[in-house]
Amino acid sequence: MMECPDELVRAVEATLFAAEEPMTAEALAAHLAGAEVRPALLELEAHYRGRGVRLVERGGRWQFQTAPDLAHLLRREREQVRKLSRAATEVLAIVAYHEPVSRAEIEAIRGVQTSPGTLDVLMEAGWVRVAGRREVPGRPVIYATTPEFLSHFGLASRRDLPGIDELKAAGLLDPVDEAYDELARAEPEADEPEAAALENPEESA
Amino acid sequence: MMECPDELVRAVEATLFAAEEPMTAEALAAHLAGAEVRPALLELEAHYRGRGVRLVERGGRWQFQTAPDLAHLLRREREQVRKLSRAATEVLAIVAYHEPVSRAEIEAIRGVQTSPGTLDVLMEAGWVRVAGRREVPGRPVIYATTPEFLSHFGLASRRDLPGIDELKAAGLLDPVDEAYDELARAEPEADEPEAAALENPEESA
Amino acid sequence: MTDTDGLLFEPAGADADDWDGPGASPTRVAALYLELDGWEGPLDLLLDLARRQKVDLKAISILALVDQYIAYIERAEALRLEIAADYLVMAAWLAYLKSAMLLPKDEQEDPSPEELALRLQLRLQRLGAMREAAARLLARDRVGRDVFVRGVPEGLRIDRKNLWQCDWYSLVSAYAVVKARSEPVVHMVRDRLVMTLDSAIDRVSAMLGVRLDWMELRDFLPANVDPRLKRSALASSFVAALELARLGKAELRQEEVFGPMHLRRVPA
Numbered sequence: 001m002m003e004c005p006d007e008l009v010r011a012v013e014a015t016l017f018a019a020e021e022p023m024t025a026e027a028l029a030a031h032l033a034g035a036e037v038r039p040a041l042l043e044l045e046a047h048y049r050g051r052g053v054r055l056v057e058r059g060g061r062w063q064f065q066t067a068p069d070l071a072h073l074l075r076r077e078r079e080q081v082r083k084l085s086r087a088a089t090e091v092l093a094i095v096a097y098h099e100p101v102s103r104a105e106i107e108a109i110r111g112v113q114t115s116p117g118t119l120d121v122l123m124e125a126g127w128v129r130v131a132g133r134r135e136v137p138g139r140p141v142i143y144a145t146t147p148e149f150l151s152h153f154g155l156a157s158r159r160d161l162p163g164i165d166e167l168k169a170a171g172l173l174d175p176v177d178e179a180y181d182e183l184a185r186a187e188p189e190a191d192e193p194e195a196a197a198l199e200n201p202e203e204s205a
Numbered sequence: 206m207m208e209c210p211d212e213l214v215r216a217v218e219a220t221l222f223a224a225e226e227p228m229t230a231e232a233l234a235a236h237l238a239g240a241e242v243r244p245a246l247l248e249l250e251a252h253y254r255g256r257g258v259r260l261v262e263r264g265g266r267w268q269f270q271t272a273p274d275l276a277h278l279l280r281r282e283r284e285q286v287r288k289l290s291r292a293a294t295e296v297l298a299i300v301a302y303h304e305p306v307s308r309a310e311i312e313a314i315r316g317v318q319t320s321p322g323t324l325d326v327l328m329e330a331g332w333v334r335v336a337g338r339r340e341v342p343g344r345p346v347i348y349a350t351t352p353e354f355l356s357h358f359g360l361a362s363r364r365d366l367p368g369i370d371e372l373k374a375a376g377l378l379d380p381v382d383e384a385y386d387e388l389a390r391a392e393p394e395a396d397e398p399e400a401a402a403l404e405n406p407e408e409s410a
Numbered sequence: 411m412t413d414t415d416g417l418l419f420e421p422a423g424a425d426a427d428d429w430d431g432p433g434a435s436p437t438r439v440a441a442l443y444l445e446l447d448g449w450e451g452p453l454d455l456l457l458d459l460a461r462r463q464k465v466d467l468k469a470i471s472i473l474a475l476v477d478q479y480i481a482y483i484e485r486a487e488a489l490r491l492e493i494a495a496d497y498l499v500m501a502a503w504l505a506y507l508k509s510a511m512l513l514p515k516d517e518q519e520d521p522s523p524e525e526l527a528l529r530l531q532l533r534l535q536r537l538g539a540m541r542e543a544a545a546r547l548l549a550r551d552r553v554g555r556d557v558f559v560r561g562v563p564e565g566l567r568i569d570r571k572n573l574w575q576c577d578w579y580s581l582v583s584a585y586a587v588v589k590a591r592s593e594p595v596v597h598m599v600r601d602r603l604v605m606t607l608d609s610a611i612d613r614v615s616a617m618l619g620v621r622l623d624w625m626e627l628r629d630f631l632p633a634n635v636d637p638r639l640k641r642s643a644l645a646s647s648f649v650a651a652l653e654l655a656r657l658g659k660a661e662l663r664q665e666e667v668f669g670p671m672h673l674r675r676v677p678a
Contacts, residue, residue: 005256011278013257014271018279018558032278051210052218066564070219076236077569084576086584092576093585110588125574153578167586223564236566259557268559276556286555289548292450298544314536316453317496359551367546377539381532388528 005043008032012040022061084125088118092127096149096161100131100142119143127152210248213237217245227266227356264355264362273359287330292323297332301354301366302378305336305347313380324348332357452500455479457534457541467535472527473511476504603639605632610646611653618660618675627651627671 005013011032016023028037041062045055054067066074084092091114094106107114122128131144145158155161162170210218216237221228233242246267250260258269271279289297296319299311312319327333336349350363360366369378376384449455459478460470483501486493507530510523551557605613614630631643651673654660663672 010257010272011275014275014279014558015257017258017269018271018561020561052215052220053222064222064560066219066223067215070216073216073220073236073566074223074564075567075569077571079571079573081573081575084574084580089576089580089584090588093581094588096581097585111591121572121574124572125576127574152576153581155578161585162582164589167582167589220566222560223566225563225565270553270557270559273551273557276551279558280555286552294544294548295450295540298540298547301547302540302543314533314540315450316533316537317451357553358547359553359557366543367550368543372539372543375539377536381529381536384532385525385529388532 005047006040008035008037009040009043011035012037013044016044016055016062016064019063022058022063024060025062028062084121085118087114088121091118092122092145092149095122095128095143096145096158099144099158100134101144102134102140102142104140106143210252211245213240213242214245214248216240217242218249221249221260221267221269224268227263227268227352229266233267261359262361263359264352266352266356268356289326290323292319293326296323297327297350297354300327300333300348301350301363302369302372304349304363305339306349307339307345307347309345310380311348452479452497453533453537455482455497456500456530457537460534461538467531467538470531470534472531473508476508479504480508603636603642605639605643605646607646607649607653610643610650614647614650614673615654615659618654618673622675622677624663624672624674627673 012028015028015031023031025037025041028041029035041055041057045057048055048064052067052070053064055062055064090110091106094109095101098105098109101109103114103119119128123130127146127149128143129146131142133139134142149155150157217233220233220236228236230242230246233246234240246260246262250262253260253269257272257275259272260267260269292315295315296311299314300306303310303314308319308324324333328335330353332351332354333348334351336347338344339347354360355362355365363369372378376387379387449458456475456479459482460467460475462478463470463474480501483493483497507523507526510518511527513523553559613632617625617630627647628644630647631640635643648671651660651662651671655662655673659676660673661676664670
């Protein structure tokens with residue numbers, strides 16, 4: 001159905017296809033027993049023009065490469081729905097309730113170490129961002145939520161997050177001694193020095 | 206100067222050129238948003254026939270590779286192919302022609318124990334895989350070849366194994382017991398297999 | 411095709427037999443190589459010897475093959491080569507096969523030597539077929555030797571993008587869990603009416619001083635008091651009774667497990 005290329009063209013085509021790096025015309029000629037390869041290169045270049053693959057010359061070196069308009073085929077994105085882990089949800093909640101907050105503060109509140117990947121996941125999700133550094137020794141990075149966080153959770157502002165009383169009323173807090181609750185109400189977080197550092201205007205109820 | 210291929214053909218061409226592994230039509234279709242790729246594959250196969258590079262199908266997977274007649278131009282200083290021991294080569298052939306096959310069946314043909322390393326080498330090369338267990342007492346593991354085996358040896362499918370039809374027709378892929386029973390039955394004095402074998406003219410020294 | 415890196419043995423007196431190791435070319439008649447390492451077992455050696463009969467495997471003479479094999483092994487033994495056991499087993503079996511084949515037919519055992527010979531021939535055919543198939547397989551256009559794939563494929567990359575999911579309820583309840591876990595837990599015990607152990611001991615010993623008979627423990631409890639005090643009094647009085655018994659001031663009696671407990675004073 002179509003004309004077969006001559007032997008030299010075929011040889012150049014195969015050599016460049018299999019080559020591990022782009023080749024100069026001279027290197028090609030040396031590989032092919034000193035043949036005059038330039039006409040073959042030009043014929044191939046013309047042949048591949050318009051195809052999905054091109055023969056291109058860059059700085060005197062020839063190579064096959066994907067046609068520029070098809071570059072998107074080489075990079076495909078596949079979306080995958082994943083549920084946030086429990087640890088990540090806790091960290092997100094702490095950032096939301098206490099922002100801006102450093103990793104050390106998050107750990108103090110959670111009472112457990114937080115793996116570095118957890119904050120990365122939240123930043124990948126677009127819900128948490130780095131909000132600068134706290135001006136204390138060590139200048140730790142502090143984290144805060146993003147507008148995407150608010151829109152994802154249907155919140156107009158962080159003030160829409162339920163307070164501790166509401167959590168309790170909703171039965172979300174584990175039942176504890178009444179005396180403890182009275183104590184907690186009387187002195188919110190005062191016994192937690194780390195928490196004190198987190199206070200910001202929006203937080204005070 | 207020449208007609209441009211349509212967009213799908215170009216996309217298939219570019220994708221297979223860029224792919225690091227041979228791709229099935231299904232994988233290609235998935236990569237190209239579910240397009241019907243088979244006509245494009247056939248068009249490309251025809252287009253490249255006679256060129257220095259070919260589009261070939263091996264075990265259902267498509268790949269571009271250089272034309273075999275250009276091997277002499279492309280041989281590298283260091284061979285890229287795995288050197289196989291004689292034992293490994295024989296075991297590979299037995300697996301390919303008899304698959305699926307158990308180690309005991311391989312040993313029955315070769316008359317020697319197969320060292321554990323031999324099958325490992327073939328599995329590491331990606332040419333042989335465990336294909337389950339045979340449902341007989343002891344449930345022995347059975348082995349079969351892989352699509353990589355077909356690609357490496359340039360076989361479109363197992364039907365392309367050299368001489369497989371002749372071997373099958375000659376009964377040479379049947380176990381000795383079966384072949385013997387067959388021969389004994391074929392003799393006129395079928396009720397006396399010993400006598401039958403004795404009268405085999407080829408047997409007389 | 412065969413590796414010849416196994417041990418090569420050259421005999422002192424090479425004779426006219428055109429045997430050579432599997433790696434040697436058939437044209438090298440002069441040198442006799444004995445190379446047991448070069449064979450993949452006795453069947454492989456037999457196949458090699460059979461091939462030398464230069465006829466179709468279906469037409470080989472088993473008797474001649476037996477002789478050749480045994481002669482080969484004897485030669486190797488004469489050269490004091492180490493011979494693997496399976497080669498010797500095969501030699502012994504072939505010697506048996508030969509002698510059986512030479513017996514008159516009516517003295518032959520079952521299975522007949524002809525059957526055994528035919529089976530051996532069938533095995534050799536099968537091994538031969540696979541050996542040939544292996545050679546033909548290796549001679550195909552192999553990727554990386556005869557045909558080549560793209561030298562530097564760009565590669566297809568699929569970037570997986572995670573769409574993280576979390577709902578309002580999970581978020582808020584997670585915070586509640588954190589709070590519940592991290593707040594210090596304080597247990598408050600209300601002020602309650604209790605009878606201390608000391609007062610119970612005083613009470614019980616005082617009452618034992620009055621009564622000499624067995625009395626049930628409950629009779630020692632104060633009457634008409636708050637039921638909560640009553641429970642405390644029962645517990646304390648029980649411990650007091652144990653303590654008095656330990657000091658030898660009282661003795662205890664209980665008819666059955668969980669039955670009423672009785673005590674009385676031990677007379678001094």
